[in-house]
Amino acid sequence: MTVEAVTHASEHHGPPAGWKRWICSTNHKDIGTMYLVFALIMLFLGGASAMVIRMELFMPGIQLVSPDLYNNLVTNHALIMVFGAVMPAAAGMANWMIPMMIGAPDMALPRLNNLSFWLLPAAAIMLILSFVVPFFPGGGTQINTGWTLYPPLSLEVGMAMDFLIFTVHILGISSILASINIIVTILNERAPGMDLFKMPVFCWAWLITAFLLILIMPVLAGGVTMLLFDRHFGTSFFNAAGGGDPVLFQHLFWFFGHPEVYVLLLPSMGILAHVIPTFARKPLFGYPSMIGSIIAIGAIGMLVWAHHQYTVGMSMNAVTYFMIGTILISIPVGLMVFNFIATMWRGAITFETPMLFAIGIIIMFSFAGLTGVMLAVIPGDIQYHDSYFVVAHFHYALLPGALFGLYAGVFYWLPKWTGNMYDETLGQWFFWLTIIGFNITFFPQHFLGLAGMPRRIIDYNVVFTEFNMISSIGAFLFGISQLLLLYIIVKTVRGGEKATHHVWEGAEGLEWQLPSPPPFHTWTEVPQVKYA
Amino acid sequence: MHDAEDKAVPTTASGKNKRKTVVALAAVVFGMFAFGFVVAPLYKLICEYAGFQTVGVSVRKPDTYAVVTTDPGREVTIKFDATVSADLPWDFRPLERRVTVRPGEIHQASFLAQNLTQVSLTGQAIPSIVPWQAAVYFTKTECFCFSRQELGPGETKEMILRFMVSPDLPAEIRTLTLSYTFMNHDPEAGKKMKNVTTRSMDDVTGPG
Numbered sequence: 014m015t016v017e018a019v020t021h022a023s024e025h026h027g028p029p030a031g032w033k034r035w036i037c038s039t040n041h042k043d044i045g046t047m048y049l050v051f052a053l054i055m056l057f058l059g060g061a062s063a064m065v066i067r068m069e070l071f072m073p074g075i076q077l078v079s080p081d082l083y084n085n086l087v088t089n090h091a092l093i094m095v096f097g098a099v100m101p102a103a104a105g106m107a108n109w110m111i112p113m114m115i116g117a118p119d120m121a122l123p124r125l126n127n128l129s130f131w132l133l134p135a136a137a138i139m140l141i142l143s144f145v146v147p148f149f150p151g152g153g154t155q156i157n158t159g160w161t162l163y164p165p166l167s168l169e170v171g172m173a174m175d176f177l178i179f180t181v182h183i184l185g186i187s188s189i190l191a192s193i194n195i196i197v198t199i200l201n202e203r204a205p206g207m208d209l210f211k212m213p214v215f216c217w218a219w220l221i222t223a224f225l226l227i228l229i230m231p232v233l234a235g236g237v238t239m240l241l242f243d244r245h246f247g248t249s250f251f252n253a254a255g256g257g258d259p260v261l262f263q264h265l266f267w268f269f270g271h272p273e274v275y276v277l278l279l280p281s282m283g284i285l286a287h288v289i290p291t292f293a294r295k296p297l298f299g300y301p302s303m304i305g306s307i308i309a310i311g312a313i314g315m316l317v318w319a320h321h322q323y324t325v326g327m328s329m330n331a332v333t334y335f336m337i338g339t340i341l342i343s344i345p346v347g348l349m350v351f352n353f354i355a356t357m358w359r360g361a362i363t364f365e366t367p368m369l370f371a372i373g374i375i376i377m378f379s380f381a382g383l384t385g386v387m388l389a390v391i392p393g394d395i396q397y398h399d400s401y402f403v404v405a406h407f408h409y410a411l412l413p414g415a416l417f418g419l420y421a422g423v424f425y426w427l428p429k430w431t432g433n434m435y436d437e438t439l440g441q442w443f444f445w446l447t448i449i450g451f452n453i454t455f456f457p458q459h460f461l462g463l464a465g466m467p468r469r470i471i472d473y474n475v476v477f478t479e480f481n482m483i484s485s486i487g488a489f490l491f492g493i494s495q496l497l498l499l500y501i502i503v504k505t506v507r508g509g510e511k512a513t514h515h516v517w518e519g520a521e522g523l524e525w526q527l528p529s530p531p532p533f534h535t536w537t538e539v540p541q542v543k544y545a
Numbered sequence: 546m547h548d549a550e551d552k553a554v555p556t557t558a559s560g561k562n563k564r565k566t567v568v569a570l571a572a573v574v575f576g577m578f579a580f581g582f583v584v585a586p587l588y589k590l591i592c593e594y595a596g597f598q599t600v601g602v603s604v605r606k607p608d609t610y611a612v613v614t615t616d617p618g619r620e621v622t623i624k625f626d627a628t629v630s631a632d633l634p635w636d637f638r639p640l641e642r643r644v645t646v647r648p649g650e651i652h653q654a655s656f657l658a659q660n661l662t663q664v665s666l667t668g669q670a671i672p673s674i675v676p677w678q679a680a681v682y683f684t685k686t687e688c689f690c691f692s693r694q695e696l697g698p699g700e701t702k703e704m705i706l707r708f709m710v711s712p713d714l715p716a717e718i719r720t721l722t723l724s725y726t727f728m729n730h731d732p733e734a735g736k737k738m739k740n741v742t743t744r745s746m747d748d749v750t751g752p753g
Binding site: 121122169189192193196197200201202227228229230231232234235236239247252253254255258261264265268326328329330 | 559562563566567570571573574575576577578579580581582584585597630631669671677678680726728729730732733
């Protein structure tokens with residue numbers, strides 16, 4: 014790929030000074046940075062709640078927190094990690110990279126971009142309030158439902174649930190606006206010559222992700238709105254006494270919740286599709302099949318939600334359909350993994366931190382795929398349902414599949430964003446500590462689940478003590494090692510070896526033709542893209 | 546800042562395209578929000594139209610049972626379970642915990658409900674059957690759960706249930722658990738009752 018009109022550093026002006034630069038920002042790079050910083054803060058908040066959970070589970074019995082508070086921490090851990098850490102981090106990278114990758118001067122709707130970011134801190138405050146109000150007199154009970162918010166329990170929770178419902182509303186609006194912006198940018202702002210079917214895979218992954226989000230977020234918003242109405246306005250959407258059915262909420266929730274898994278996964282897979290060719294020094298193997306599998310994952314992913322509800326009593330035909338659909342997803346996912354492996358095949362591979370994460374992801378995410386097929390099979394699932402096996406499965410899917418992919422992206426693009434190289438030795442230390450901590454934490458949970466330990470319960474049978482202790486020790490290692498990430502990022506932002514335009518010798522694409530760090534405005538002169 | 550925005554819309558044609566895309570996407574968002582609300586009625590309509598059997602709802606016509614014969618050897622155990630939701634201070638229990646019935650025969654069971662308060666309360670019983678696969682083979686000809694039940698202050702009432710288990714019940718099902726939960730029909734009145742323990746029930750006076 015070559016670019017004819019190579020950029021001049023944007024001459025006219027830099028960022029406005031002071032706080033207005035951030036509050037009123039319409040610049041995709043600044044908004045991307047704010048998204049990433051917000052995600053990092055939320056990562057530590059969600060991580061802190063995970064640490065309390067693992068401390069409590071270190072031994073059987075109830076030591077640190079009350080059962081309701083424990084369940085509230087479980088709820089918050091999930092919501093903060095999904096909506097606070099992973100989604101904003103992915104959105105931050107989309108903001109930074111998509112305009113630079115497709116040769117656009119900014120996102121298509123810059124003011125909307127500002128709004129969709131600034132809704133997030135508002136949502137975070139609402140979420141924290143939902144955690145805090147039960148500590149005050151008259152604050153009602155804690156949110157003890159888990160992130161799924163199933164009625165009838167969620168109809169019984171005190172006013173904290175109302176704060177949480179509004180949190181979900183605000184988050185939903187934020188994601189919908191961001192998604193509309195990304196779709197409009199990708200469809201309308203590509204530089205001449207940048208065909209849709211020659212577009213970088215990261216942009217494709219985000220295009221499908223954004224479509225998924227605008228299809229599912231409104232359904233979740235509708236579901237929690239019904240919850241709100243049942244709680245306060247006497248409706249009976251989910252209230253059995255009035256002719257409603259709590260199972261309806263489960264369908265609405267998982268209609269959102271299952272595609273949400275792919276919302277978390279796809280951007281990270283998009284990142285891998287850049288990292289692996291760069292460090293294998295070979296073009297991506299099977300670009301069309303890669304795009305095809307992303308589209309197929311999105312499409313099939315929309316149609317299999319009820320595999321989370323095999324035990325609620327659906328008809329045999331319905332569960333059989335959901336089982337077959339779910340197992341079908343392993344085909345495009347497998348294709349994607351094989352494409353990554355084929356890209357590495359006979360490549361001149363070097364093992365910098367992003368590549369280490371990429372290889373780790375391929376191995377560990379495939380493992381989650383394996384337990385995923387186990388869970389998709391109805392009789393198996395009825396056995397594993399709501400056990401720690403499920404917890405182990407989705408942490409193997411979401412940490413490598415989403416979070417570690419974002420880590421790979423951070424290490425891959427940090428030199429581009431800051432202009433400084435990160436400390437490679439520290440990066441590799443961070444990788445190994447994270448991977449070892451992660452596996453010690455979650456691998457034993459498979460066995461706990463198979464042995465019958467249920468999830469979301471503060472106490473457990475003493476026979477589970479040893480594996481829980483191992484898991485907790487792993488979690489503490491995993492948790493502490495994330496501080497190293499913070500240190501590496503701060504150190505890189507503050508200085509270090511200067512990065513070149515290209516940063517990595519094997520990197521391809523428009524974004525690598527810009528200086529590191531890129532000027533405040535880039536591609537103000539539209540580049541002409543030509544493919545060799 | 547303005548320069549960047551102006552340049553983001555190089556021609557009016559592209560500006561129009563952008564607006565078109567935004568409008569289409571916004572329509573999708575509103576459509577999906579509405580979809581969440583119509584999905585349940587829509588599902589029922591489709592099932593009725595296509596003749597799918599939804600779980601827990603018997604779509605058999607009564608005449609299916611006209612010719613049933615009792616398999617003399619077969620017996621099925623029915624266990625009864627009774628619960629009351631937190632906002633309805635009633636005592637509610639089955640007179641018999643379990644009965645053994647023969648498929649194809651009509652049986653009667655009784656539950657006893659007592660209002661523990663000094664006010665009149667209306668409840669609605671919600672049934673549930675485990676295992677759920679058996680639900681379509683369980684027919685009620687008469688049930689206190691068909692209508693709301695009102696109990697006066699301190700009143701005790703026998704609640705009648707007439708039922709039949711179909712001979713088509715799969716052979717591997719030998720035990721059925723039939724559970725009833727009485728819910729307060731009036732959620733507003735229920736809220737007042739929620740924090741009242743049954744011990745202090747006698748002190749509870751009229752709702753308001």
